[in-house]
Amino acid sequence: MSGIRPTGFLHLGNYFGALRNYVRMQDEYECYFMVADLHSLTTHPDTKELKGHVHRVLAENIASGLDPDKAALFCQSHVRETSELYLYLNMLAYKGELEKTPTFKDKVRLQPDNVNAGLLTYPVLMAADILLHRAALVPVGKDQEQHLEIARTYANRFNHRYGDVFPEPQAFNFGQALVKVPSLDGAGKMSKSENQNATLYLADSDDLIRKKVMKAKTDSGPTEPNSVKPDYIENIFLLMNLVSEKDVIEKFESDFNNCVIRYGDMKKQLAEDMVKFIAPIREKAESIRTDEKYLKEVMEKGAEKARKSANATMEKVREHMGL
């Protein structure tokens, strides 16, 4: 089980942190993937654009390889049981703990005029999304590690108080370390909301991709053989590792170690490899996005499957709680 918020265009971080694993999991596991529209209300209360964003995220999910016949693809608000479980879990969530969540502190910094209770209890809603399907594996990027830890805490608290209902959900990346896709500006991670010029979106045109990559920060190159890479150079290599051929990466590694690297050439190569990677997803998503009838059918079918699984869990939950 996992989800992505419809708060803007999807980017490479969403793809390599989350979507890629959704696609890899769909053949082997019973999967529930949602567009998290309720979560977006904590930061984006204006809903005028919401439906359009939901359609876009869904289209980008499908364009990335998700198959609605294999995984349940649905919209969070279509599964009302989420809100009921969220209510019960709120009684097991303590204010002091929630206030210490780093993402809460970040959001308070970003929107000091709208520190609503939903923002504070975001990890509770996220736990409800996951536990609602009694999910064991949650494919997410590195930035979600702490939220998963919180979800495990609530699962354990519930089980302890009312009896065993929930497995402990684990962040999942096929046994590998969780992914953090760096931003092109050398600082932090790619994100929907921060540093849009340093974020590569799945909807970016070929020229925009080239422009953004060529602006990535570099320097005049190393002066000592085999030196340690500065963060902003390490990040360019990290990005190259996601989309470029192995021998190409090895060539630039060796050029770096021998102090003959030309960052202009490296960025040109990276830009072309990014274009090759992103363009087919963008084009496919664009044609799916405008087919509203199809998207509606996909979401209805997905919600039906998700509600079935949610109902089974909620019957257990109410029974265990004596409600």
Ligand code: ADP
């Ligand atoms: P955003 O942070 O861009 O708003 P979401 O919060 O909707 O994205 O996250 C959706 C998924 O994408 C989560 O699993 C999250 O871990 C993953 N993700 C987001 N940004 C990155 C990144 N830069 N690197 C790796 N994974 C990421």
Ligand code: NA
């Ligand atoms: Na995130």
